[in-house]
Amino acid sequence: MANSILIIxxxxxxxxxxxxxxAFFLAKELHKRGVVCDILSLETKEEKVLDxxxxxxxxxxxxxxxxxxxxxxxxxxxxxxxxxxLWHIKRYNTWLIYGKTLGNRIALILGKITSKKTIFRPTxxxxxxxxxxxxxxLFNKNTYRLATGFWSxxxxxxxxxxxxxVERNRIFESPQxxxxxxxxxxxxxxxxxxxKLSIPNxxxxxxxxxxxxxxxxxxxxxxxxxxxxxxxxIVVGTNSPSPSERLFxxxxxxxxxxxxxQRLIGxxxxxxxxxxxxxxxxxxxxxxxxxxxREGFPPNSLNEAMSIGLPCLVKEIVGIPQQDYxxxxxVYNDEKDFIAxxxxxxxxxxQRSELSINATDFARRHLNLEIIAGxxxxxxxxx
Numbered sequence: 373m374a375n376s377i378l379i380i381x382x383x384x385x386x387x388x389x390x391x392x393x394x395a396f397f398l399a400k401e402l403h404k405r406g407v408v409c410d411i412l413s414l415e416t417k418e419e420k421v422l423d424x425x426x427x428x429x430x431x432x433x434x435x436x437x438x439x440x441x442x443x444x445x446x447x448x449x450x451x452x453x454x455x456x457x458l459w460h461i462k463r464y465n466t467w468l469i470y471g472k473t474l475g476n477r478i479a480l481i482l483g484k485i486t487s488k489k490t491i492f493r494p495t496x497x498x499x500x501x502x503x504x505x506x507x508x509x510l511f512n513k514n515t516y517r518l519a520t521g522f523w524s525x526x527x528x529x530x531x532x533x534x535x536x537x538v539e540r541n542r543i544f545e546s547p548q549x550x551x552x553x554x555x556x557x558x559x560x561x562x563x564x565x566x567x568k569l570s571i572p573n574x575x576x577x578x579x580x581x582x583x584x585x586x587x588x589x590x591x592x593x594x595x596x597x598x599x600x601x602x603x604x605x606i607v608v609g610t611n612s613p614s615p616s617e618r619l620f621x622x623x624x625x626x627x628x629x630x631x632x633x634q635r636l637i638g639x640x641x642x643x644x645x646x647x648x649x650x651x652x653x654x655x656x657x658x659x660x661x662x663x664x665x666r667e668g669f670p671p672n673s674l675n676e677a678m679s680i681g682l683p684c685l686v687k688e689i690v691g692i693p694q695q696d697y698x699x700x701x702x703v704y705n706d707e708k709d710f711i712a713x714x715x716x717x718x719x720x721x722x723q724r725s726e727l728s729i730n731a732t733d734f735a736r737r738h739l740n741l742e743i744i745a746g747x748x749x750x751x752x753x754x755x
Contacts, residue, residue, distance in 0.1 A: 376408040376463065377752075380453075380479055381470035383618070384413045384433060390582075390672035391470050391495045394548040396433075401549070401745040410464075412456060414438035414449065414474065416618055438474070450475040457482055464488070466752055468523070471495035471668075472505070477515045484518040489752060491544070492516060493523035494532075495668045497690050502532040521755045523748070525668050526691045544751040547670050549741025556681035556732060557655040565656035575604040575640070576718045579657040579682075581650055581673035582664065583619060584611035584626045584643070589663025589687060591632040596710050598636065603718055605637060605661075608653045610646045654680045658724065659717050662686045674701070679735040683727030685713055700734035702727060 377399075383389045385396035395411055402409040415435040436452045439445035453475035457467070466489040469476050476492070483490035494501045502522075506513040513536050522538065524530040524545045533543055557565070566573055582588040584607060597605065611626045613619040619626075633641050647653065650673075654660065660677035662684065669691030677684050678700065686692070688705040697703075702717070704710040717724055 375406075375465070377402060377410075377466045377468055378460070378464040379409065379411045379468045379470065380473055380476070381411065382414050382438075382473045384411050391668075394672050395470060397551045397741060398549065398745060398748075400551075401741050402749070404742075405745060405749065407749060408464075410434065412436065412453075416440065440474075446474060450478055454478050454482065461486055461488075466491065468493065469519075472500035477512070480515055480518045483520070489520040489755065490518070491521045491523055491752065492519040494525070494529050496666060497528070497668060498666045501529050501668075502536050504532075506536055521751065525670065528691045529668070542755055544748060546744055546747060547675060547739060548672060549744035550675045550679040550735065550739045551741060553649075553651050554654070554676045554679040562656055565652050569652065569656055571606065571642070571656050572604055575602055576659065577604050577606060577657045578659045578661050578714070578718075579606045579608060579653055579677075580661045580663065581608045581654075581677070583609045583622070584629050585622055586625065586629075587665055589665060590629045591636075593661070593663045594633045594636045594641075596707055596714075597640075600711070600714060600718070603640060603714075605633075605641045606644065606653060606657065607633065607641065608644045608647050608650055611643050612645060650676065651680065654682060657682060659714075660684045661714075665689065667691065670697075675735070675739050678731040679739055681728045681732040681735075683717055683724045684731060685710075685717060697734070699730045700727075701731065 379395045379399060381392055381395045384392035392413070399409040399411055411433045413433060413435055416438045434456070436456055437449065439448045457479060467479055467483055468491045469479055470493050472495070480490050480492065498504055502516060505516060517536055517538060521542045521544060522533050524533060524543050525547055527545070530543055530545050534540065563573065571577055580588070580593070584590055597603065610617070610619055611630045613623055613626065630643055633643065644653065654677055660674070660682040662671070662674050664671070664687065667689060669689065674684060674686065684701040686701050686703050688703045692703060702713055704713050
């Protein structure tokens with residue numbers, strides 16, 4: 373039985389990273405179901421976490437030091453991860469590995485040797501999908517095939533797993549679920565949140581969620597708003613990291629992007645910085661915009677926006693299963709298409725309402741974390 377799971381991930385709550393937050397809420401939901409589920413995460417010397425152990429009705433988050441400056445220092449982290457797994461070898465019967473976390477191959481090899489169930493979950497297309505990980509390495513191909521099972525977010529990732537010789541019954545294909553705080557706003561809640569968050573009431577509010585980096589579509593997306601009227605753009609995400617944050621290496625890039633946005637859009641743009649409760653900004657919005665160039669589709673931010681009932685405009689990227697999402701989101705494929713569709717959503721309340729209804733229905737049927745957690749347990753028990 374899948375009654376003791378360790379999630380291995382590079383970051384988790386309180387980090388704003390989507391995969392880390394997903395791991396946290398999954399652990400919370402699994403424990404509600406009576407499954408022991410803890411998290412093993414990495415922490416740099418500079419990162420200062422006020423509460424090193426977060427209790428989720430008993431499960432804990434454990435940290436090992438993340439030395440990331442040199443190859444030699446990364447080897448130390450791999451050794452620490454190996455020792456942690458070895459020390460707790462009897463505590464968990466399943467290891468759920470989130471993507472290319474440092475030491476992920478060590479976990480797969482050790483899991484095979486010690487007869488643990490190991491589930492590998494790719495997180496980002498072009499980074500840790502199985503095609504990218506194995507295309508130039510027979511060693512990697514054989515190592516990742518050691519996994520007992522795989523969690524695939526979409527059919528495109530599933531195909532990369534199948535192509536390395538993995539049987540389909542070893543693949544759990546499912547989006548990541550959404551926490552219970554992401555629900556449509558109650559009557560009057562949007563207006564109250566706009567007042568609280570200093571968001572104007574007389575404009576159509578378009579919200580983007582993600583670190584202010586190039587992979588998220590910045591700063592190119594700012595240029596596309598030129599000539600568009602009656603909008604207010606909110607960018608929810610880190611744009612000025614402190615030296616203690618892992619994202620500090622992107623500080624100059626983020627500051628440059630922020631300055632470009634402020635110069636091009638002026639008073640009609642708001643950068644929130646790191647936000648603890650993203651749901652408040654989503655509930656105060658009219659449209660969700662996702663402009664990333666690469667993701668593990670569907671990303672956490674899109675799932676949360678759909679669960680809140682926002683009409684979503686999404687850049688076409690690898691991983692979007694068009695048939696499943698055709699009525700739930702609106703996809704754009706180039707600048708001209710973006711301009712036409714953002715203007716349509718801003719000007720047409722009926723179109724926004726239809727997309728909102730479809731998004732909410734899709735989230736209810738496919739993004740319910742309680743259902744996904746239950747399906748995951750069933751899958752683990754079957755392999």
